[in-house]
Amino acid sequence: MNIAIIGLGLIGGSLAKAIKLHTGHKVYAADKNSDVLSAAVDCGAVDAIISDTKQLGIMDVVIVCLYPGDTVDYVKNNAGNFKSGGIVIDTCGIKSDVCCALNDVAAKNGFCFIGAHPMAGSEKSGFSASKADLFDGASFIITPADGSSPAVNLISDLALQIGFGRVVTAAPEYHDKMIALTSQLPHVLACSYVLDADAEHHRGFSGGSFRDVSRVAEINDRLWSELFIENSEPLIEKIDNLINNLSLFKEYISRGDSEKLRCLLASARAKKESIDK
Amino acid sequence: MNIAIIGLGLIGGSLAKAIKLHTGHKVYAADKNSDVLSAAVDCGAVDAIISDTKQLGIMDVVIVCLYPGDTVDYVKNNAGNFKSGGIVIDTCGIKSDVCCALNDVAAKNGFCFIGAHPMAGSEKSGFSASKADLFDGASFIITPADGSSPAVNLISDLALQIGFGRVVTAAPEYHDKMIALTSQLPHVLACSYVLDADAEHHRGFSGGSFRDVSRVAEINDRLWSELFIENSEPLIEKIDNLINNLSLFKEYISRGDSEKLRCLLASARAKKESIDK
Numbered sequence: 001m002n003i004a005i006i007g008l009g010l011i012g013g014s015l016a017k018a019i020k021l022h023t024g025h026k027v028y029a030a031d032k033n034s035d036v037l038s039a040a041v042d043c044g045a046v047d048a049i050i051s052d053t054k055q056l057g058i059m060d061v062v063i064v065c066l067y068p069g070d071t072v073d074y075v076k077n078n079a080g081n082f083k084s085g086g087i088v089i090d091t092c093g094i095k096s097d098v099c100c101a102l103n104d105v106a107a108k109n110g111f112c113f114i115g116a117h118p119m120a121g122s123e124k125s126g127f128s129a130s131k132a133d134l135f136d137g138a139s140f141i142i143t144p145a146d147g148s149s150p151a152v153n154l155i156s157d158l159a160l161q162i163g164f165g166r167v168v169t170a171a172p173e174y175h176d177k178m179i180a181l182t183s184q185l186p187h188v189l190a191c192s193y194v195l196d197a198d199a200e201h202h203r204g205f206s207g208g209s210f211r212d213v214s215r216v217a218e219i220n221d222r223l224w225s226e227l228f229i230e231n232s233e234p235l236i237e238k239i240d241n242l243i244n245n246l247s248l249f250k251e252y253i254s255r256g257d258s259e260k261l262r263c264l265l266a267s268a269r270a271k272k273e274s275i276d277k
Numbered sequence: 278m279n280i281a282i283i284g285l286g287l288i289g290g291s292l293a294k295a296i297k298l299h300t301g302h303k304v305y306a307a308d309k310n311s312d313v314l315s316a317a318v319d320c321g322a323v324d325a326i327i328s329d330t331k332q333l334g335i336m337d338v339v340i341v342c343l344y345p346g347d348t349v350d351y352v353k354n355n356a357g358n359f360k361s362g363g364i365v366i367d368t369c370g371i372k373s374d375v376c377c378a379l380n381d382v383a384a385k386n387g388f389c390f391i392g393a394h395p396m397a398g399s400e401k402s403g404f405s406a407s408k409a410d411l412f413d414g415a416s417f418i419i420t421p422a423d424g425s426s427p428a429v430n431l432i433s434d435l436a437l438q439i440g441f442g443r444v445v446t447a448a449p450e451y452h453d454k455m456i457a458l459t460s461q462l463p464h465v466l467a468c469s470y471v472l473d474a475d476a477e478h479h480r481g482f483s484g485g486s487f488r489d490v491s492r493v494a495e496i497n498d499r500l501w502s503e504l505f506i507e508n509s510e511p512l513i514e515k516i517d518n519l520i521n522n523l524s525l526f527k528e529y530i531s532r533g534d535s536e537k538l539r540c541l542l543a544s545a546r547a548k549k550e551s552i553d554k
Contacts, residue, residue: 119483121485139482139483139484166481181479181487182479182487186486186490187486189490190486190549191541191542191546192519192526192545193519194548195518195541198515200548200551200552204416204443205396205416205445205452205459206396207416209467209492210459210463212463212492212493213462213463213466214549215486215489216486216489217545217549218546219546221538221540221546222539228526228538232530239526239527242473243523245472246465246516246519250516253506253509254509254513258503261502261505262499266498267472271471272495276495
């Protein structure tokens with residue numbers, strides 16, 4: 001197949017490398033930064049550069065690896081350039097807004113759009129941080145308008161072939177609710193945590209739990225501000241839940257109520273154990 | 278030297294194993310569980326069992342690895358049994374209350390007490406989770422009443438010899454304030470986080486940030502409820518700071534104020550970068 005990657009950041013670069021490593025498909029790429037494109041060709045992550053959007057007409061699969069707003073704009077602007085019957089997927093961390101905007105565009109223009117979210121990342125960004133094994137064992141979530149089309153099967157097979165551990169199919173709204181908890185809240189949390197005035201004096205007083213809770217505070221502010229605001233309703237619900245639970249701990253600790261505190265801690269441990277099963 | 282370890286849990290067991298691995302000292306141990314003592318002797322972590330508290334009189338160093346309240350009781354109850362001029366240290370995660378209670382007892386009974394906190398741990402507990410390399414590269418914090426005594430030098434040298442990366446000397450109150458942020462708050466956070474009703478449905482929707490923020494929710498409720506309540510004032514201040522920061526994120530997200538949200542995220546990233554330097 002001819003596969004186009006639009007945007008060679010952490011995700012696009014890693015997908016290009018994984019496709020070249022695991023398959024015989026030809027990888028084309030576009031990026032606003034010509035140095036990145038050259039580097040990608042030089043290291044063998046990309047076979048050829050897309051110099052004209054008309055080339056999109058020969059692509060069997062186009063993987064758009066841009067920020068959410070840019071993704072919607074790109075697909076809309078190129079709606080007439082995609083191959084008839086070809087497949088276009090995105091890689092955004094939110095799905096309701098993107099799928100709502102693009103499912104119709106695809107239907108009207110004769111290509112298949114499949115919302116997708118490769119569930120791996122890094123606190124580092126850009127092509128220089130990309131790697132062929134970024135997705136090894138990770139979930140590949142898809143939120144297709146039609147869950148059983150040949151296009152869905154083709155994309156699912158491709159995901160498993162390039163290293164993903166499983167393909168999960170979900171409604172866009174369910175995806176966004178779960179992602180608010182599993183991915184967005186840990187990022188809000190890490191940032192809120194490191195903003196404590198004492199965090200910079202941690203050396204000598206910190207170990208593994210400090211490292212783990214603060215790791216993703218090394219955040220891409222443009223990307224995540226967009227993701228947070230476009231998913232504000234589920235995310236705010238999750239922030240509220242967390243504040244309520246923190247307040248309960250605070251109440252028991254300040255009252256010195258060791259019995260209730262132990263119960264709450266034990267229920268958290270039981271929850272953690274059921275999570276890990 | 279003759280070194281006694283009182284309590285062969287995760288910390289006591291790991292200290293015994295590290296001392297045997299790195300030094301020629303003789304390790305004695307006491308534990309309420311005779312099976313644990315037998316296992317410790319069988320695997321070479323301990324040379325001999327303390328069957329009578331009178332044996333404490335031959336110990337050059339006694340390392341008490343019990344919960345905070347039990348530690349204070351143990352040292353008070355055995356104040357007359359320790360070797361004259363000998364050294365007694367604890368390993369509790371809080372220091373003000375413990376040191377306040379025991380510095381005087383030591384002075385009156387002719388032994389040296391040094392508050393200590395080995396800054397490593399695990400979400401697993403008990404002797405079965407202990408290991409000789411648990412402390413490799415970690416901080417060994419001490420909060421001595423007298424910062425430059427021969428006893429402090431001896432304990433510092435021993436810590437570095439058995440694998441700790443550095444010895445940090447602090448006032449007990451400063452220790453407790455920093456630990457509230459670097460260790461206690463991440464535990465409160467992890468427990469508050471997993472208590473969200475959707476956490477158990479995470480499979481297929483979670484990656485590294487979910488794993489990291491929830492790891493220490495596998496908590497020892499008896500130990501941590503004691504640590505939290507005995508350090509309630511600094512810990513509540515840190516919980517309040519976190520709730521305030523979370524609320525700021527919530528405000529900007531719900532208003533859709535991407536400019537202020539990006540600024541806040543960028544300041545968190547800058548803080549994280551300065552932390553890692």
